[in-house]
Amino acid sequence: MATSGSDSQWPQPSSLQGSLGNPRTGAQSIMLRSEKERRSSFPLGQRPTEPQFRASYLLQQLIRRYREADADEGEEKEEEESEESSDSEMLNLEKEFDGVLREEAVAEALYQLGRSGSGTEQAYLSLTLSGCDLIDISILCGYVHLQKLDLSVNKIEDLSCVSSMPYLLELNASQNKLTTFFYFKPPQNLKKVDFSCNQISRMYDLSAYQALTKLILDNNQIEEICGLELCRNLTHLSLAKNKITRINGLGMLPIKILCLSHNQIEKITGLDDLKALQTVDLSYNQISSFQGLENHDFLEVIDLEDNKEKSEYWLFVIFMLLQLTELDQKKIKVEEKVAAVNRYNPPPEVVAAEDHMTHVVNSLMQPQRIFDSTLPSLDAPYPMLVLAGPQACGKRELAHRLCRQFSTYFRYGACHTTRPPYFGEGDRVDYHFISQEVFDEMLNMGKFILTFNYGNHSYGLNRDTIEGIARDGLASCVHMEIEGVRSLKNSYFEPRYILVVPMNKKNYEGYLRRKGLFSRVEIEFAVSRVDLYVEINQTFPGYFDAVINADDLDAAYQQLSQLVREYLGLSEETAKSLAPTADIKTSQLNFEKSFKKPSVLSSYDFLDSTDRNYFAKLWAKLSAKKTPVEINSLERQYKTARQALMGKTPLHHTLLFQRGAVPAPVINGVHYFAALELEKSLELCEDSFKAPFGRYSEKSVDSQVPVEYSALFQPCPWPKELPFQSQECSIYSYPASETSESKEDKAPEAPHKPSHLSAKVSLQYKRHQTSFVSRPGSNTKPTLPPIPQGRKYTSV
Numbered sequence: 001m002a003t004s005g006s007d008s009q010w011p012q013p014s015s016l017q018g019s020l021g022n023p024r025t026g027a028q029s030i031m032l033r034s035e036k037e038r039r040s041s042f043p044l045g046q047r048p049t050e051p052q053f054r055a056s057y058l059l060q061q062l063i064r065r066y067r068e069a070d071a072d073e074g075e076e077k078e079e080e081e082s083e084e085s086s087d088s089e090m091l092n093l094e095k096e097f098d099g100v101l102r103e104e105a106v107a108e109a110l111y112q113l114g115r116s117g118s119g120t121e122q123a124y125l126s127l128t129l130s131g132c133d134l135i136d137i138s139i140l141c142g143y144v145h146l147q148k149l150d151l152s153v154n155k156i157e158d159l160s161c162v163s164s165m166p167y168l169l170e171l172n173a174s175q176n177k178l179t180t181f182f183y184f185k186p187p188q189n190l191k192k193v194d195f196s197c198n199q200i201s202r203m204y205d206l207s208a209y210q211a212l213t214k215l216i217l218d219n220n221q222i223e224e225i226c227g228l229e230l231c232r233n234l235t236h237l238s239l240a241k242n243k244i245t246r247i248n249g250l251g252m253l254p255i256k257i258l259c260l261s262h263n264q265i266e267k268i269t270g271l272d273d274l275k276a277l278q279t280v281d282l283s284y285n286q287i288s289s290f291q292g293l294e295n296h297d298f299l300e301v302i303d304l305e306d307n308k309e310k311s312e313y314w315l316f317v318i319f320m321l322l323q324l325t326e327l328d329q330k331k332i333k334v335e336e337k338v339a340a341v342n343r344y345n346p347p348p349e350v351v352a353a354e355d356h357m358t359h360v361v362n363s364l365m366q367p368q369r370i371f372d373s374t375l376p377s378l379d380a381p382y383p384m385l386v387l388a389g390p391q392a393c394g395k396r397e398l399a400h401r402l403c404r405q406f407s408t409y410f411r412y413g414a415c416h417t418t419r420p421p422y423f424g425e426g427d428r429v430d431y432h433f434i435s436q437e438v439f440d441e442m443l444n445m446g447k448f449i450l451t452f453n454y455g456n457h458s459y460g461l462n463r464d465t466i467e468g469i470a471r472d473g474l475a476s477c478v479h480m481e482i483e484g485v486r487s488l489k490n491s492y493f494e495p496r497y498i499l500v501v502p503m504n505k506k507n508y509e510g511y512l513r514r515k516g517l518f519s520r521v522e523i524e525f526a527v528s529r530v531d532l533y534v535e536i537n538q539t540f541p542g543y544f545d546a547v548i549n550a551d552d553l554d555a556a557y558q559q560l561s562q563l564v565r566e567y568l569g570l571s572e573e574t575a576k577s578l579a580p581t582a583d584i585k586t587s588q589l590n591f592e593k594s595f596k597k598p599s600v601l602s603s604y605d606f607l608d609s610t611d612r613n614y615f616a617k618l619w620a621k622l623s624a625k626k627t628p629v630e631i632n633s634l635e636r637q638y639k640t641a642r643q644a645l646m647g648k649t650p651l652h653h654t655l656l657f658q659r660g661a662v663p664a665p666v667i668n669g670v671h672y673f674a675a676l677e678l679e680k681s682l683e684l685c686e687d688s689f690k691a692p693f694g695r696y697s698e699k700s701v702d703s704q705v706p707v708e709y710s711a712l713f714q715p716c717p718w719p720k721e722l723p724f725q726s727q728e729c730s731i732y733s734y735p736a737s738e739t740s741e742s743k744e745d746k747a748p749e750a751p752h753k754p755s756h757l758s759a760k761v762s763l764q765y766k767r768h769q770t771s772f773v774s775r776p777g778s779n780t781k782p783t784l785p786p787i788p789q790g791r792k793y794t795s796v
């Protein structure tokens with residue numbers, strides 16, 4: 001039974017009917033009669049107030065019942081007979097009810113006395129005639145003051161009487177036989193309309209109903225939403241259980257609640273401009289994609305139950321609408337929001353972790369092999385050099401050159417790719433060019449260490465490639481984008497990472513264009529990634545072990561080869577001699593020389609490279625302390641942090657361009673006395689000179705020199721002729737525009753630094769110029785030592 005609900009705890013006329021008899025039977029007639037009497041017991045012209053009206057009504061009912069109960073026993077039989085006859089009379093009446101609403105019924109169902117819409121008189125404002133089998137309600141034309149009209153659960157087909165209710169605010173005509181839609185003259189302020197459960201098949205123009213806030217049209221046969229464009233106050237629209245196939249016609253309405261469940265909608269469209277949307281029910285449709293619900297800032301509740309979307313849809317919808325609190329009538333948990341983001345827009349670290357996980361799992365599912373050549377021993381990982389940077393910045397060329405020059409140390413590790421070769425590229429030389437099917441198969445077989453998608457092509461670093469190089473006793477040199485680096489960092493490999501990045505974006509862009517290989521979009525993408533690399537380097541100091549400016553490839557190569565010499569502990573001469581020459585004999589001689597002349601070959605003390613613990617020993621020897629370079633890097637980091645705390649934004653290229661103090665060399669045992677000399681000198685001025693990072697304290701071969709003074713010990717490298725002396729060359733603290741001599745000249749300018757010290761120490765430096773080797777990079781990383789030569793082809 002639908003009542004207008006609520007106004008008071010007093011039963012509404014219709015519910016009173018219910019309690020006393022079926023409104024559709026004769027009881028209704030009795031009630032209507034008594035109602036008439038009751039109402040007429042008030043003086044004409046003086047309409048009763050609502051409580052008066054109800055009290056009088058109840059009183060009459062009680063009197064009637066009392067009289068009935070008090071009737072004479074002797075008359076019982078007679079009465080029974082008369083009751084029987086009155087029952088049959090009622091049945092006849094019921095049968096005869098023609099569905100026409102009469103004044104008596106209306107009088108009984110009126111309630112809520114109040115000031116009329118015009119404000120000039122008192123009138124009943126509400127009428128509830130729910131469930132009365134009414135067909136003809138034309139009599140209502142005379143009830144002009146009605147503001148609330150409930151005609152639900154009847155058999156009404158014609159609502160034209162509403163035309164004469166200009167003050168009507170709410171109309172409930174649900175569960176009737178209406179086939180027409182708003183077929184009446186629009187009451188100016190009509191706000192809420194319920195036409196659900198009728199036989200309406202079309203919507204018409206409702207521009208005259210501008211006050212409409214709530215429109216319920218559930219359970220009809222509507223196929224298209226239309227005519228609502230000008231309902232500028234409509235906040236609640238429900239069209240559940242219709243035959244709608246497309247969401248349209250909603251324009252920019254201020255709808256907050258939209259229900260379109262149980263329709264035949266396949267795609268979420270037309271909701272983009274519903275900016276006020278808070279609750280959407282699209283359950284029980286044919287929706288296969290949930291795109292179209294994003295960009296709704298106020299959307300909190302959504303029901304998409306029972307659609308065509310795969311089971312994944314829960315996370316997808318949460319991802320698209322992260323502000324949602326409830327989905328399909330269930331509260332959304334924070335964990336689900338995190339899972340949704342990780343699934344659909346994962347942070348790069350998550351992508352890398354997933355890539356790594358995939359390859360580990362795929363590999364584990366294969367018959368087990370032990371990659372003994374690249375497996376790290378307890379202390380030392382397999383040495384690897386990774387050149388990272390944006391596409392076509394020249395890192396591949398650099399890698400090739402490096403492997404040619406240091407062919408006894410490095411071999412180029414060609415990745416696998418599904419992209420076709422460019423002109424001049426050689427299979428297995430630059431890449432292993434393979435089809436997507438082969439690539440996928442390799443992936444499933446756990447063949448890759450890492451994979452990466454770039455420009456619709458797949459790239460992968462094959463485990464066997466690296467293992468093969470290691471088995472030949474060589475270190476691997478590979479190049480890749482940052483995504484590959486991230487994934488590789490999850491593995492047990494611990495390469496040195498060198499960032500190769502073009503600083504001049506314009507030149508880089510021009511170069512890419514001239515190459516003629518890339519589309520405009522590809523070029524823009526590649527150029528945009530320059531900033532990404534710079535940012536990573538800036539945000540995560542130490543992420544890369546070195547940075548090389550790729551603007552000039554020759555200069556970049558000089559710098560790279562210098563770095564590698566550093567890592568390997570080679571003098572420049574040795575390095576040059578390692579370069580392959582046409583003369584094989586000379587080259588062999590050079591090769592042997594490089595291994596036989598300890599004085600040239602630096603700090604490794606020429607451990608026997610075939611020694612089982614070769615890497616471990618080197619590692620132990622070289623990783624005892626933080627190098628000055630690392631200390632410098634840390635100091636720069638602290639400084640930047642301090643500046644940031646004071647509100648200063650670090651410059652973009654802080655780490656790329658800012659050169660810290662010159663690194664202190666690791667003093668080799670062979671030149672132990674030089675360190676001793678220095679220590680003595682320093683002792684002389686102990687009080688006046690405080691080194692910023694403490695002084696070396698032991699007379700050990702691994703002692704380090706305070707950073708400010710390390711320039712004095714700068715070994716052979718970076719003499720004048722070396723081309724990477726520009727400030728921009730490296731984050732590492734090579735003397736930038738200075739030669740070792742010029743550095744000496746500068747050294748006395750250091751604060752508190754006694755000038756005599758410089759001269760003394762530099763003298764020693766000159767004597768042992770080639771002996772000191774600085775070791776850039778982190779001490780948690782392996783250096784790239786000479787590779788053991790005796791482990792070739794150890795089968796698995």
Ligand SMILES: Nc1ncnc2c1ncn2[C@@H]1O[C@H](COP(=O)(O)OP(=O)(O)OP(=O)(O)O)[C@@H](O)[C@H]1O
Pocket residue numbers: 389390391392393394395396397415416450451452454459460461479480481482483484485
């Ligand atoms: N396995 C891999 N993982 C991640 N990135 C990779 C991998 N293999 C290649 N790349 C990178 O994918 C990008 C696209 O490769 P492409 O061959 O088109 O460029 P490229 O000409 O080799 O670039 P460059 O000359 O700078 O090396 C390059 O930056 C390349 O270094």
